[in-house]
Amino acid sequence: MTGRGAPALAALRSAIERIGKDGSTAPLAPPSARAALGLDEADKALGGGLKRGAFHALRPQRPGEEPAATGFALACALRLAAERPLLWVRQAMAEREYGLPYGPGLMGFGLDPARLVCVEAADARAALKAAEEGLRCKALGAVLIEPWGAPKAVDLVALRRLVLAAEASGVSALFLRSGGPEIADPGATRWAVGAHRSESAFGPGLPAFRVTLERGGHAGQVEFVMEWSCEQRVFRRAAHSGARVPLSTDGPVETITPFRRVG
Amino acid sequence: MHVIVARQGGGVVLVASDEQASALGLVPGMSLVTARALHPALSVHEAAPDADRALLDSLADAAERYTPLVGVYGADTLLLDVTGAAHLYGGEEGLLADARTRIQARGFHLRAAIAGNPVTARAVALYGAGGIIAPGAEADAVNDIAVAALGLDPARRASLERLGLKRIGDCINRPRAPLAERFGKDFIDKLDALIGRVETPISPRRAWPACVAERRFAEPIGHEEDIRRSLLTLAADLKRILEKCGQGARALELAFFRADGATRMIRIETGHPLRDPQTLLRLFREKLDGLSDPLDPGFGFDAIRLSARHVEDFTETLTSLDAQEDFEAELVALVDRLAACFGARSVQRLAALNSHSPERASRLIPAQSVGALALDFSAFAPMEDDAPVRPIRLIEPPERVEVLAEVPDGPPIRFRWRRVLHAVIRTDGPERIAPEWWRMPEGTPTRDYYRVEDEDGRRFWLYRDGLYDRETGTPRWFLHGLFA
Known part of the structure; x- marks a missing residue:
């Protein structure tokens, strides 16, 4: 072996070691232009998957479906980011409403908190600024932005800046709005996300979503129903969840008193 | 004619007076009643020690232009270590002149001295003529200064004066042993410091920067x-x-x-x-x-x-x-960059804390201070097709919910959170989480956690606070988190 071959071989070896379970070789190879979600119909409608280095807007379909929308956005971020770290920009107000990012839960969802950096922005302007800074950093895979309500600062010009930053760096932007009136957004896609019932026979199953692609790709008012495999980190057709045994820690219920109000 | 007064002991006394007032004999220590009696047209102001201190601090900041080593002494003195700084002003005279010009421009009167050690400089500035004292000339410079410059307690000062030792010069040339016996060892130390026989460091406000x-x-x-x-x-x-x-x-x-x-x-x-x-x-x-x-x-x-x-x-x-x-x-x-822009506390990472208590298991901490803290949540890694057992968001503190359960120790079948009624169609639980007794007050109830799903597929993490019958008769329910 020549002197030159050795480092090249070492690099190759480490590249092979990096190939993840899902076949991604990131971050060594530049990720492909699109990230397949995993659900064939959806990927077909998107022309192969979600575009990387682009701006994707999301909103909950109905009030009370914000956690589902957050889950779907995080799942998309994981698909887009391959193995790279994520930046989650929240607004302080949103925390009071929907709680704080929770490490054990995110880990169980498939997002290892070791890959996550959070920014708690005081207001929408700060959130946009932090997001733009993140989108300029090539080391990131995706930036999730959650502004609160419908602040004035979020206008077409501000969002356009995010689009440009995302396009220049290849980092994907996921913009999740909770409520507020519709505004024009310059994104590649727009999604309306709802929660979907579990298919499992026992307790709640894997995260499941009903999503409508409202813009981008072959947008039509078609609804996709998909389940998120937390372990494989890929979307798939719902109804995959196997039956599971509930984790009862106490003995069987002995006394039965019909309908009694407590609490 | 202005004087500053403060409450001392039982009465109000003068703590400072302007030139005009001093010239008329209104000196610090005099009671306000006496001063008023002598000069009824006196303009009296209350002392504001905090504002004085802030002002002195801002002057100390400004003095950092000469050296990063600036010490604040008492209510009106700044000590600067100007070693190696004077050449920038064309020597020590230049530095002193520059300082004088700047401080006068801000409306202050400056008494200043430069000497080989801070004690001499301070004494000459406050009690002497000021100026620059060449190395070796300390004893001469302090010769005519009043013994007050030694900073002794009033009793010792009075007895010095009774002996006719009014100036430093009177003490320097006396035999030391009797002086030490009469006035204490520290008296000799102070004297030696004053004439530069011992090194005294200044204690700066802040440490000397690394670079x-x-x-x-x-x-x-x-x-x-x-x-x-x-x-x-x-x-x-x-x-x-x-x-x-x-x-x-x-x-x-x-x-x-x-x-x-x-x-x-x-x-x-x-x-x-x-x-x-x-x-x-x-x-x-x-x-x-x-x-x-x-x-x-x-x-x-x-x-x-x-x-x-x-x-x-x-x-x-x-x-x-x-x-x-x-x-x-x-x-x-x-x-x-984000921390510089939004503050270190706004940029966070999730640290894993080894705790059974859900609210203690994960904490958002400033990303720059993560250091050795564990970010390892691998205990919660997803397993095959099992549903996640913890919510992606934790509501802190948990919010009270109204729950309808079939049996008091059974799973919820309906609950109301933030005025919205949810019909539960799937539940999993209970997962019993006992309080960490070594951390929580005694009597903290055990929690029975349920993962529940409503008819629209929304998923929640609820718990019943307290074991029915054993810990409480009417258990209360709380919502602690939201699943995706």
Whole structure:
């Protein structure tokens, strides 16, 4: 072996070691232009998957479906980011409403908190600024932005800046709005996300979503129903969840008193 | 004619008086009643020690233009270690003249002295004629100064004066043993310090920075471009110094000295040792852009100092084939930029804490201070097709919900949260989580957690507070988290 071959071989070896379970070789190879979600119909409608280095807007379909929308956005971020770290920009107000990012839960969802950096922005302007800074950093895979309500600062010009930053760096932007009136957004896609019932026979199953692609790709008012495999980190057709045994820690219920109000 | 008064003991006494008042014999220590009786037209002001201290501190900030080592003594004295600084002003006379001009421009009267040790300088400035005392000339310089300069307690001072020892010179040439016997060993020590026989360090307000780079301008600069360029040279200077000692900066301070005496300090902290000038500059730019009251050059800055306040060993990262490492460095740089811009507390990471208590198991902490803290949540890693057992968001503190359950210790079948009624169609639980008795007060109830799903597929994490019958008769329910 020549002197030159050795480092090249070492690099190759480490590249092979990096190939993840899902076949991604990131971050060594530049990720492909699109990230397949995993659900064939959806990927077909998107022309192969979600575009990387682009701006994707999301909103909950109905009030009370914000956690589902957050889950779907995080799942998309994981698909887009391959193995790279994520930046989650929240607004302080949103925390009071929907709680704080929770490490054990995110880990169980498939997002290892070791890959996550959070920014708690005081207001929408700060959130946009932090997001733009993140989108300029090539080391990131995706930036999730959650502004609160419908602040004035979020206008077409501000969002356009995010689009440009995302396009220049290849980092994907996921913009999740909770409520507020519709505004024009310059994104590649727009999604309306709802929660979907579990298919499992026992307790709640894997995260499941009903999503409508409202813009981008072959947008039509078609609804996709998909389940998120937390372990494989890929979307798939719902109804995959196997039956599971509930984790009862106490003995069987002995006394039965019909309908009694407590609490 | 103005005097400052303060409440002392039972009455109100003068603590300071202006020149006119002093000339009329209204001296500190006199009671206000007496002063008023002598001169009814007196203008009286109440003492404001906090404001005095703040003012002295701002003067100390301004004095940092001469040296980073500035100490504040008492209510009206600044001690500066000007070792090696005088040449910038064409010698000690120049430095003293510069200080005098600047302080007079701000409306103060200055008594100043430069000497080989701080005790002599202070005594000559306060009790003597001031000026510059050459090394070896200390004893001569303090010869005529009143013994009050020794800072003795009133009893000893009075007995010194009774013996006719009024000036320092009277004491210096006396035999020392009897003096030590009569007035104590510390009296001799003070005397020796005064004439420079022993070294006395000054205790500065802040430690000497690890590395300092400084630029002074004959013509004050104010244009953004000029400032940017000088910051870049400063950062490059600092880099050379840091390189020499193999270190990088973790905490930096940028001090802007305005020609009119105003001083502004900007501080940043970094997540890892840094020395790259461009990176440093970018961090300071973020910080400057984010200031609520922006940097005002006024008529220009005549000196800028960049100091590394805290340094750590710098490990050279080789440009490797390994793209991963570059990414990590970039990520750390991003965290630093965001922290400079939005504050260190706003940029967070999730730390895993070893605790059974759900609210203690995970904590958002400033990303720059993660250090050795564990980010390892692998205990919660997803398993095959099992549903996640913990919510992605935790509602803290848990919110009270109204629950309808079939049996008091059974799962909920309906619940109301924030005025919305949810019909539960799937539940999993209970998962019993006992309080950490070594941390919680006695009697903290056990919690039975349920993962529930409503008819629209929304998923919640609820718990019943207290075991029915054993701990409570009417258990209360709380919502603690939301699943995706």
